[in-house]
Amino acid sequence: MVVSHRGDWRHAPENSLWSVKCAADAGADVVEIDVSLTKDSILVLMHDKTIDRTTTGKGRVSELTYEQIRCHFLKDGLGLSTSLRVPTLEEVLVLCKDRVLLNVDKGFDYIDLIYPLVKKYGMLDQVIFKGTTTLEEYKRKYGTYMDHICFMPIINLQALGRDKATKMVEEFLSCEDMVVGFEFVLGSDESQLIDFSPLVDRDLIVWMNSLRDVYCGGHSDDRAFVDRSIYDWFVRHHINCIQTDRIDVLISYLSQKGLYNHKK
Numbered sequence: 001m002v003v004s005h006r007g008d009w010r011h012a013p014e015n016s017l018w019s020v021k022c023a024a025d026a027g028a029d030v031v032e033i034d035v036s037l038t039k040d041s042i043l044v045l046m047h048d049k050t051i052d053r054t055t056t057g058k059g060r061v062s063e064l065t066y067e068q069i070r071c072h073f074l075k076d077g078l079g080l081s082t083s084l085r086v087p088t089l090e091e092v093l094v095l096c097k098d099r100v101l102l103n104v105d106k107g108f109d110y111i112d113l114i115y116p117l118v119k120k121y122g123m124l125d126q127v128i129f130k131g132t133t134t135l136e137e138y139k140r141k142y143g144t145y146m147d148h149i150c151f152m153p154i155i156n157l158q159a160l161g162r163d164k165a166t167k168m169v170e171e172f173l174s175c176e177d178m179v180v181g182f183e184f185v186l187g188s189d190e191s192q193l194i195d196f197s198p199l200v201d202r203d204l205i206v207w208m209n210s211l212r213d214v215y216c217g218g219h220s221d222d223r224a225f226v227d228r229s230i231y232d233w234f235v236r237h238h239i240n241c242i243q244t245d246r247i248d249v250l251i252s253y254l255s256q257k258g259l260y261n262h263k264k
Contacts, residue, residue, distance in 0.1 A: 001029040001030060001205065001240060001241040001242070002027065002028050002029050002030070002242060002244065002247060002250055002251055002254070002260070002262070003028065003029065003030040003031070003032055003103065003207070003241060003242065003243035003244065004023035004026070004028035004030070004031050004032065004243075004244065004247045005032050005209075005211055005243050005244060005245050006019065006032060006033065006034065006047060007019025007020040007022065007023050007031055007032075007033065008020075008022035008023040008026055008028070008247055009077060009245070010077065010245065010246070012076075012084075013054065013074035013075060013076050013077075013082055013084055014047065014054060014077075015033055015034055015045035015046060015047060015054070015086075015087075016045070016074050016082075016084045016086075016087060017084070017087045017091060017092065017095060018084055020033065020092055020095060020096065021095065023100070023247060024096065024099055024100040026247050026248060026251065027247075027251050027260075027262045028100060028247055029100070029101060029241075029262055030100065030101040030102065030103050030128065030241070030243075031096065031100055031101070031102055031103070032102075032103040032105055032243060033045050033089075033092060033102060033103070033104060033105065034046060034047040034105045034106055035089055035104055035105065035106050035107060035109075035110060035114065036049070036061040036062075036106070037061065037062065037109075037110055037113070038061055038062070038064060038065055038066045038069060039062060039063055039064055039065050040065045040066055041113070042065075042066040042088060043088060043089035043090070043110060043113060043114065043117070044061065044066065044069065044086050044087065044088055044089065045086060045087050045088075045089065045092060046061050046086060047105075048061075049061060049062070051064070051069060051072065051086070053075075054074060054075055055069070055072040055073060055074055055075060055086060056072045056073045056075065056081050057069065057071065057072030066088070069086050070085050070086060072085070072086070073085060074086060089104070089114065089117065090117060093117065093118065093121045093123060094121070096123075096126070097121055097122075097123055097126070098126075101126055101127070101128060102123075102126060102127045102128070103127075103128045103129075103130060104127055104128070104129060105130065107127075107129045107130070107131075108129060108131045108133075108141075108142065111129070111142060111145060115145055115148075115149070119148075124148055124149060124150070125150065127149070127150065128150045128151075128152055128180065129149050129150065129151050129152070130151075130152045130153070130154055130183055131151075131153065131154060132153075132154045132156065133153065134168065134171070135168075135171045135172055135175070135178075138151070138153070146178065150180045151178070151179050151180065152179060152180055152181050152182060152183055152205065152207065153168070153169075153172055153179060153182055153183070154182075154183045154184075154185065155168055155169060155182050155183065155184050155185070156184075156185040157184055157185060157186050157187060157192040157193065157194065158185060158186060158187030158188075158192055159185075160192075161192055162192045162193075162194055165184075165192070165194065166194055169182060169194075169199075173202075179204070180204065180205055181199070181204040181205025181206060181207055181241065182199065182204065182205070182206060182207065183207040183208070183209075184196075184206065184207065184208050184239075185208075185209070185215055186208065186215060186216055186217045187214060187215075187217065188213055188214045188217065188218060189217055189218065190217040193217065193237070195238075196237060196238040196239060197238045199238075200238045200240055205240065205241045206238060206239050206240050206241060207239075207241040207242075207243065208234065208239045208241070208242060208243070209242075209243045209244075210224065210231070210234070210242050210243065210244050210245075210250070211243065211244070211245050216233075216234075217233075219231070219233040219234065221244055221245045221246040221249070221250075222246075224246065224249060224250070224253070225246055225249055228249065228252070228253045231250065231253045231254075235257070235259065
């Protein structure tokens with residue numbers, strides 16, 4: 001599975017409707033988006049706490065109304081103004097329904113608002129929620145939603161170490177149908193790498209980011225841009241879901257290897 005980070009931000013402003021559409025058109029299986037909440041409780045797509053970096057405006061999302069944010073334009077990757085505006089989560093759900101999976105990053109921060117919206121559009125099986133949480137924390141904070149959402153714990157192998165990380169995985173797996181998979185953060189080397197094949201054998205997603213070296217033991221997109229065989233490492237280690245900043249490069253590599261089985 002190919003996951004496009006913040007939409008296809010190399011071809012459109014990150015977290016814009018156009019970047020989401022570009023990612024889906026390019027063949028992403030999953031589109032990752034970031035959600036934030038305005039002063040008047042509207043869910044919008046925004047990675048940062050402020051709108052300074054990605055729009056022509058300034059200010060904290062939480063201190064601006066939706067209309068105040070919509071007065072400004074999104075910037076492209078070069079920092080230049082475009083004609084696009086900050087979209088709402090609802091607009092993205094309408095665009096993606098029955099088309100592509102969504103990963104709503106920071107989704108648990110606002111799950112009481114996001115869940116009914118996703119349910120309204122009949123997309124509970126189309127949206128993946130992720131979080132750095134233990135099983136007990138998950139049950140305590142989000143137990144109301146456990147039987148209704150697609151959940152993926154984030155396991156930081158570098159921070160936890162191999163033994164603690166393995167124990168955490170086993171705890172989640174002890175509860176039947178609790179998770180759809182796991183996202184793993186490896187670190188800048190492979191010292192804490194674990195065997196992912198048992199998870200794949202159970203038809204679970206094994207997700208890793210190729211965005212930067214620190215996430216994937218040095219096997220990053222920018223290295224693969226020069227040498228696509230870098231991606232061989234993910235295949236050898238049974239990683240079946242890759243979040244990328246270079247969707248075209250990754251899909252080209254997987255297609256040449258006969259490993260790209262995208263179905264719209």
